[in-house]
Amino acid sequence: MYQIPDLKQIETLRHIAVLTSGGDSPGMNAAIRAIVRTANHFNIEVTGIQRGYSGLLDNAFVGLNSENVCNLIQRGGTTLMSARCKEFHLRETRELAVNNLRQRGIEALIVIGGDGSLTGARLMEKEFGFPVIGLPGTIDNDIYGTEVCIGFDTALHTAVNAVDRIRDCANSSEHFHIVECMGRNSGALAVHTGIATSAELILIPEAPWQMDEVCHQLYQLRKSDRATSGIIVVAEGGSTGVSYEIQQQLALLGIDSLVTILGHIQRGGTPSPNDRLLASALGNASIHYLMAGYSNVMVGVERGRTITSDLADVISHRQSLNDSTLKLVAELKPWF
Numbered sequence: 001m002y003q004i005p006d007l008k009q010i011e012t013l014r015h016i017a018v019l020t021s022g023g024d025s026p027g028m029n030a031a032i033r034a035i036v037r038t039a040n041h042f043n044i045e046v047t048g049i050q051r052g053y054s055g056l057l058d059n060a061f062v063g064l065n066s067e068n069v070c071n072l073i074q075r076g077g078t079t080l081m082s083a084r085c086k087e088f089h090l091r092e093t094r095e096l097a098v099n100n101l102r103q104r105g106i107e108a109l110i111v112i113g114g115d116g117s118l119t120g121a122r123l124m125e126k127e128f129g130f131p132v133i134g135l136p137g138t139i140d141n142d143i144y145g146t147e148v149c150i151g152f153d154t155a156l157h158t159a160v161n162a163v164d165r166i167r168d169c170a171n172s173s174e175h176f177h178i179v180e181c182m183g184r185n186s187g188a189l190a191v192h193t194g195i196a197t198s199a200e201l202i203l204i205p206e207a208p209w210q211m212d213e214v215c216h217q218l219y220q221l222r223k224s225d226r227a228t229s230g231i232i233v234v235a236e237g238g239s240t241g242v243s244y245e246i247q248q249q250l251a252l253l254g255i256d257s258l259v260t261i262l263g264h265i266q267r268g269g270t271p272s273p274n275d276r277l278l279a280s281a282l283g284n285a286s287i288h289y290l291m292a293g294y295s296n297v298m299v300g301v302e303r304g305r306t307i308t309s310d311l312a313d314v315i316s317h318r319q320s321l322n323d324s325t326l327k328l329v330a331e332l333k334p335w336f
Ligand code: ADP
Pocket: 021, 022, 023, 053, 083, 084, 085, 086, 087, 088, 089, 090, 113, 114, 115, 116, 117, 118, 119, 120, 123, 138
């Protein structure tokens, strides 16, 4: 289990709130549960806000307590629901949200989400001095200030499981299969999936690739009979559908291929044990950090310990893949 530092309690909190925002990720429920249970342990009341920042504006507030977070840890998605709220990009909207929190006597807000959600949290603190703590929840695993985000491990298991199944078909029918992973601009999920399934080719934004070049290499392979089937794992790289472009290019060269876009199955599902443990540690730690007077930070993990990073730093950086990952891909490439 992650080590949480011993912190001196300097704040006496009475009432906090929690919301989940942006893309949902498996393990968010485990984090909510840990926040509520830990807060209640220290006699702090918790209000849940439904549908992310939209709920702050619509007054979608629900009381949470140790009992109503029973049977939650194993459930995917988020019981508070998540949403995207365009209006939150406006300062006056954020002011309204902070006023709504203050009117209810809420003294701090914990936001679980990706970099967009953490940006919203940071602005609430910066502009109106409202105490916030962020927790990294995204299957994209692209948040700076933590080695791993809530949901990534589960999504990786799901994607690996799917590719293993597709491999059976690829071997049997001698086809190239193009499998597209989520991740927005990050190739983390794709590259880890590709390595774990010994994909013949992994295409990620972090290692720029040219469509013509890739398709030409696949054509050469097919012609030489060195490869009659294979798995190409590609990161969506900003928008869904790049795999269809590869398929079309290959078709122009006379090569049939099959496309599977893994899509939202990577987001849903029962959180893995590692995600439950991570989310429990981060949820628990967030209360300890709040009681120790921390604000405007994200709680992440590094080398088996929870750490905090300034939200301004978190949102102005991107977690990049380490060099060893890219080297590994380059050195393990079986075809080229
Ligand atoms: P994620 O948190 O998964 O990265 P988004 O980028 O869609 O997902 O952000 C989720 C929500 O966070 C947005 O719908 C919006 O309400 C809020 N948000 C995102 N970016 C900003 C921003 N620059 N300023 C204020 N709020 C933001």
